[in-house]
Amino acid sequence: MHYAVIMAGGSGQRLWPLSREHRPKQIINIFAEQSLLRLCVNRVRHIFDPEHILVVTNAEYAAVVREHLPDLPAENVLGEPMGRNTANAIGLAATVLKLKSPEAVMAVFSADQIIEPVAPLAEAIREALSFIESHPTALFTFGIKARYAHTGLGYLKRGSDAGQDGIFSVAAFKEKPNKSTAHKYIRSGKYCWNSGMFVWRVDTILQQLECFLPHNAERLRRIGQAWQGESRDEVLQQEFGELENISIDFAVMERAQEVYMCELDCHWEDVGSYQTLADNIGAVDQDDNVTTPETRCEWLDCQNNIAISESPDHLIAAVHVEDLIIVHTPDATLICRRDETDRLREMLGQLKDKGHERYL
Known part of the structure; x- marks a missing residue:
């Protein structure tokens, strides 16, 4: 059995005032009248039917997401009581899927990415699913062919040939480099961008979390034990708050042994700022x-x-x-220097301190 898990929990503060607490960036219709989340679901539906697509989001967004995605079963939208980073979003999804099929293969995607065209991605996902079926203890990730020396992304270093066309071991995960290091990566021809997309068996990723994050694994186990009972919400709230806040790369991928990858040559963007938004939907004048x-x-x-x-x-x-x-919405307008967008969180804090929560 194959499942898709879409992580859609970010608040999108760097896209305020388009993105708000009650309307996160993933569900804003900004791409041809479609949201980032809708586009992601449409992509994975080339391979997975709606019953096998799960979305992990913040609990306060869960009802909105269910309304936004009526083609998915309501129970397939999982609400996290609070944000605890990607390791725990993935851990929660794997915990729930284990109740259905512990040997299932899950493919993990991020809701805030643009990937075009879809066909190469779909083919790569099929190859990854097949690879994991024959290598059940392996972890699989996708690299993106680096178009330039990006300093805002992590990198994957390609290792040895895995014996299957286009699939290699991952020699190293590299954090966001400075400009000089990024240029060295590009010149070497051995590095690609880290996409944050993965494929693995449900039981394998839970075993990896048990190995590297036993504290978190125990709490996820308690959540799983209560999931089908009346105490689900109470246990989820209590145990999730005790989880260590950590990314899946730091928690598992950088430490695991059997990690493999393929490289996608496509247009790929992680939409986390107005710059990337403008690059993808804007018209540029002279x-x-x-x-x-x-x-x-x-x-x-x-x-x-x-x-x-x-x-x-x-x-x-x-x-x-x-x-x-310059960003205009019906109730709030942002004017900000392009090189000062990292201060948006500071402004949101100021708005909260001055009692302007209705605009957040």
Whole structure:
């Protein structure tokens, strides 16, 4: 049995005010009137039927996600009481799947990615599923052919040939490099971007968590024992809060022995900022000003700006400005330098401190 697990728990603070606490970035219809989550479900439906697609999200978003994805069974949307990073989102999904089929193979995806075209990805997933069927104790991940020396992504170093066309061992996981190191990776021809997508057996990943995170594994086991009973919510709330907050790369992938990969040559983006959003849905003029399709904007002597509006009848007029991000929504407007977006969380904290929670 094969399952897809989509991680959709991020709050998307770097995309405020488009993304809000009640409306996270994964469900905003920004790509051809479709959300990132909808696009991800559509991609995996090339291989998995709706009954075999699970979504792990924050508990406060669960009802919204179920409404957003009516083609998925309601029980396939799992709500985390609080964010505890990817190791525990994956651990929760594996714990639930173990109750159905402990020897099932699960493929893990992130909801906030753009991958085009879909056909090469679908073929790579099929190959990975087949590889895991014949190598049940292995862990599989996907690299993305590096188009340039990206300093905001982790890298995978390709190891030896695994004896199956296009599949290699992973020699090393590398954290986000500086510019010089990233250029060395590209020149070597041995590195690719780390996509954060995985394939493995349910029982194998739970065994790996038991090996490297026994504290977390015990709490996940308690959650599994209570999952089909009346105490599920109480136990989930209690035990999940005790989990160590850690990514699957740090917890398992960088420490495990049998890790394999294939490399995808496709357009891939992790949509975590206005820059990546603009790169994928915006039109660029001769002065490098980016405007999204639904945005009405007039530029006068402006360079290198981004304008996004949720109101098609609202006009943005900009005069002699450069390097700005301008985002208009019906109740909040953001104006920020393009190189200062890492301070958005600071602004959200200020809004909360001043009693403006309704805008968060």
